[in-house]
Amino acid sequence: MTKKINNGADKAVYTTCRCNCGSNSQCILKAHVRDGVVVAVEPDDRYNTGVGREDEVLSERDLIKTHLQRRPCTKGLVFHKYMYHPDRILYPLKRTPNSRRGEGKYTRISWDEALTTIAGNMQAIRQKYGRYSIITPYMPNGTVERLFSFWGAGVDSWGWCSYDASRMMAHIVAGERGWDYHEYMSGSAADMLANSKMIVIWGYDPTVGSSGPAHQLGWFIKLCRERGRPVIIIDPRYSVGAEILADQWIPIKPGTDHAMFLALAYQLFKNEQWNKQFVEKYVEPDGFAKWKNYVLGKSDSTPKTPEFAEKICAVPAETIRALAELIATVKPAWLLAHWSLSRKSRGESTVRAFAALQAMMGYWGTPGAGPPLIIGPRRNIPVNASWGPPGDYEAPKMYRSHYWAQAVLLLDQVRSGELSEAEYMRRTGWRTDPSLVKDFHPKMLFWGGGNKPHASDHVVTACESANTQVKAMLKMDFIVTMHSIMTASTRYADVILPAQDWMWEEKNVFQSGAYGGFECINYCPGVVDPPGEVRPWVWVYTKLAEKLGIDPKKFFKYYTTDENWDQDWERYQKEGYHGVVDYYKKRNIVVPSWEEFSQGKFINCDELDEKPFTGWDAQIKDGKPFKTKSGKIEFYSDYIADQTNRGTGQHRDHTGRVYENLPADWGELTPLAVYENAVRGMDDPMVKKYPLMMLAPHARYRVHYLFWDHHWLKDHIYRHRVWLSATDANARGIKDDDPVKVHNDQGTVVMPAYVTTRLMPGLIVIHHGGKFLPDESGVDFGGSPSTLLGGDVKSCITPAKAANLVQVEKYQGNQK
Ligand code: SF4
CATH class of the missing domain: 3.40.50.740 (Rossmann fold)
Incomplete structure (x- = not known):
């Protein structure tokens, strides 16, 4: 393997940040390299150079086409320091x-x-x-x-992470395997800016979660608000987003959003404010009738009134009524139920209830109406060439x-x-x-x-x-x-x-995850050489295949020799990029040549489209049937209702496709998205022993675990603490910075407290991705919320859960 590029003279090189944060290579980093070392990183400056506030110099069309700098967040700007971290693994x-x-x-x-x-x-x-x-x-x-x-x-295993419940739901409700069919990710920031009249967000802080380059989705929300469109954020935390972006913050008990959706549906039914025309045309009628009867209480004698919901979710009935009235009259409302809502037991029912709410408003495929399933348009542009056919064993x-x-x-x-x-x-x-x-x-x-x-x-x-x-x-x-x-x-x-770093030390073509819109195709040029004996991950697998007696050229068809690895890899990247060129050629659009692209000329997909992307156009606009059995949106699943299907191996739908994320025994998943208390939720009898609900949201200065030990993003910048409401702290005699013990039947964490009024009483927060640093008995002094997660054996479809019941007390032992 030869050493490669960009050593020596001072130069600036554009690359893209490939953190798995939600932006996923939408952000551009301008890296300054000296003597083969990244010494500084600046934000993108390829558009609107020298402009402070871009919206002041851009036309509406420019904004809609996201003709904007792709500025990174703080993490991207200091990521290069990680390459030189003392804990970097340099050798096998x-x-x-x-x-x-x-x-x-x-x-x-x-x-x-x-x-x-x-x-x-x-x-x-x-x-x-x-x-x-x-x-x-x-x-x-x-x-x-x-x-x-x-x-x-x-x-191997099945099931990924953040939105598995939505992917399963996409298949059951809309007949599309969420992983294959990218239109289920509809609703972009550009669509919101162009078409929405109001924005209502459940369970998401746009100033932390990255959607778009850094927090560009949040910036678009701000623009909407400046144009007089109301913004409402519903979250148990008084988040920074709720503070600076919202006209109204509605606190809600964690894990109870489903009850609120039902009460909103109840109000819309009661006041005849639902979209009858849409439902008649696109929703399967029997399932819809079951849903309506359930919401109105005709099938179970419990009308899902705002009062019913208030008892569960702690949102006052009058607030729910007012929100329903707004949703019914300020149209289209950009309704977003973010991934967090499903990251608790029975999350799969929560997302189905939201999809039903969106459908009864006629908001599937409606410009400006937000995503009925999850956010992020995907054009499904092929950027990766095939490695060759796989072997025979599956x-x-x-x-x-x-x-x-x-x-x-x-x-x-x-x-x-x-x-x-x-x-x-x-x-x-x-x-x-x-x-x-x-x-x-x-x-x-x-x-x-x-x-x-x-x-x-x-x-x-x-x-x-x-x-x-x-x-x-x-x-x-x-x-x-x-x-x-x-x-x-x-x-x-x-x-x-x-492993080699794939955004600093390797050449790669990346298509952005496009959460929030802002879809683009970027190039990492391999900014610096990897240190020590670090090797590319594909090379590692190829050589391991060889050790196992597998022809390395079959494993990775571009492989020729170790010495040629860099050229082989570049050939593979170049061929992948041809897929992009072909995709656009079919639409009579000329994109940069490989030479131009690999020199830093990226593709901004939004610029190449005439209008912002809206999902479900094929079904709603062009009249193609949904791939469900009925050809319509199905609120009720006959397949789940049929108990004889339970317990078999893989499940297949009426077309023979394997049901997305549906295990052999689907536990307590119900044919209709009915509300049941979350296992280990705030209404679980376990609350007597563990009275506080722990949430583990994403941290502002980490991407999952990544950056935990980045010294520029820790301590003075970010304090990893147990967030505790002042009420709960006072009741336990805990003061700010006191060491506390957080425990339940899954484990024990010891870490300092951060006493705050930003949380509803009864709730604590430990941010996701803290390092697990156990002593001999397994007590975690690093503060990983994962130490306290687990124990729900009822719903294994829903993604990794980020909530559990715990108790907190002042820690009396020695701190490690
Ligand atoms: S938002 Fe930050 S961490 Fe995520 S890709 Fe952009 S720069 Fe990287």
């Missing part, structure tokens, strides 16, 4: 002999030894325990699956990815007869042939980092409790991990492979 490492997993003692080894050791262990474990003995933790890994496909053994996606540790640990109970196979499958979200349970012997963990070397860390990323995961890791014969930096998980690995 193996656990030092006689050290314990978790101790973090490692010895440098060569790449050849690392890959030979991994391949040897894979072969030995397969030989001893069979085909289904090598597994992946949290989040499926397509690259590992590809390796397995040639090798003929291995197991690794079964056995368990729900977030329950990987349960899938390991509960097997002992199955084998001893304490737990039935049926119950095991229900608890782990089993989604493959039930007969495979008996052949499942997980003994090796492959935490590959996938194509996101920095992305995350499964121990602290809202899987089941961190301690449960550690227990499962300790049961493994062998663990391999790929990452760029030492994390909570890497310390348990037997071999660690150092």
Whole structure:
């Protein structure tokens, strides 16, 4: 492998920030490089150079076409410091002999030894325990699956993260597999600015969550507000977004939004303010009648009145009535129920209820009406070339990815007869042939980092409790991990492979995630050389394939030799970009040539379209039937209603497509999105023992785990603390900065308190992605909310849950 570009003279290079934050390469970084080192980063300046407030110099059309600088957030501006972090993994490492997993003692080894050791262990474990003995933790890994496909053994999981419930719902309600069909992500900021008359947001702080470059969605909301359009934010926290962007903040008990949706629907039905024409044309009538009867209380004798909802969600009935009236009269309202709403038990019903609310208002496919499912237009532009066909073996996606540790640990109970196979499958979200349970012997963990070397860390990323995961890791014969930096998980690995940074050290074409709109295609030119013996992640897998006896050219068809890797990789990128050129050619649009593009001329997709993207155009505007059985939006699922379907392996819809995110036994999922109290929610009897609800929202200065130990984003800038309402703190004699113990049946965290009036009493916040730093007994002194998550075995479709019941008390012991 040759060393490459941009060493030497001072120069500025444009690249894109590829954090998994929600913006995902929408932001442009102008990196200053000196002697092969990034010494400074500036924001994008390729549009509107020298302009402070861009909206003052832009026409409406420019704004709608997002003819705007793609400015990064604080994290992107200092990300380069991470490349030079003292904890950066520079060489392949193996656990030092006689050290314990978790101790973090490692010895440098060569790449050849690392890959030979991994391949040897894979072969030995397969030989001893069979085909289904090598597994992946949290989040499926397509690259590992590809390796397995040639090798003929291995197991993967199903289910990703943030919006799994919405993807499942997209299939049940609209007949579209959410992962394949990108129009389910409708509603862009440009559409909002052009067409909305009011903005109502549930569970999202636009100043923290990145949608668009940095917080550009928030900026568009601000522009809307300056144009006199009311902005309402509904959130248990008095967030910065609620403070600076909203005309009205409505606090709500966490996990109860579903009840509020029902009460809004009730008001709209009662006052005949729903869109009859739309419903008649696009909604399946029997399911709609069931929904209406349920909302009005005709089927269960409980009308879902604002008073009914007030008792559950603590929003005054008169506030709900006033909001319903606004929604009915200020049209179209941009209604956004963000991902957080489903990140608790029974979240899949919450998102279905919201989709029903949107549909009864006729807001599917309506410009300015916000996304009925999730936000972010996607044009589905192909940017990646194929690596070549996969092998013949298809690794079964056995368990729900977030329950990987349960899938390991509960097997002992199955084998001893304490737990039935049926119950095991229900608890782990089993989604493959039930007969495979008996052949499942997980003994090796492959935490590959996938194509996101920095992305995350499964121990602290809202899987089941961190301690449960550690227990499962300790049961493994062998663990391999790929990452760029030492994390909570890497310390348990037997071999660690150092991954190259894909936005600073590698050439890559990236299509933005486009959450919030602002879709673009950017290029990372490989700004600097990687340090030490860090290698590209695809090279690592290709060489591991070779060690396993697989032709590396079959694994990655562009591979020729190690020496040619850089050229091979560039060829692959270039070919991927041709897919972009072809996509636009079909629309008679000329985009930059590869040469221009790779020199920094990016593609702003919004500029190339005549109007902002609105989802569901094909069905609503062009009259194509939805792919549901009825051809319409279905509020009621006949498939879920039919109990004979439950418990089989994969479920298929009437067209033969596998149902998205639907495990063999779907637990308590109901055919209609009826309200039930959340398991471990504020109405759970457990509240007597654990009276406070913990929420784990995203932190302003982290992307999941990433940046936890970035010294420019910590301590003086950001205090990782337990946020505690003044009322709850006073009741416990806790003052600001006191060390406190937060605990429940899943674990214990010790960290300082931040006493605030920004939270509803009864609620605490520990921001997502804190590092798990356990003592010998598993008490976490780092402050990972994951330590306290888990325990809900009722709904395994909903994404990684970010809420649980806890107790808080003043900590009396020594602080570590
Ligand atoms: S918003 Fe996300 S992608 Fe953009 S600079 Fe910040 S962390 Fe990077």
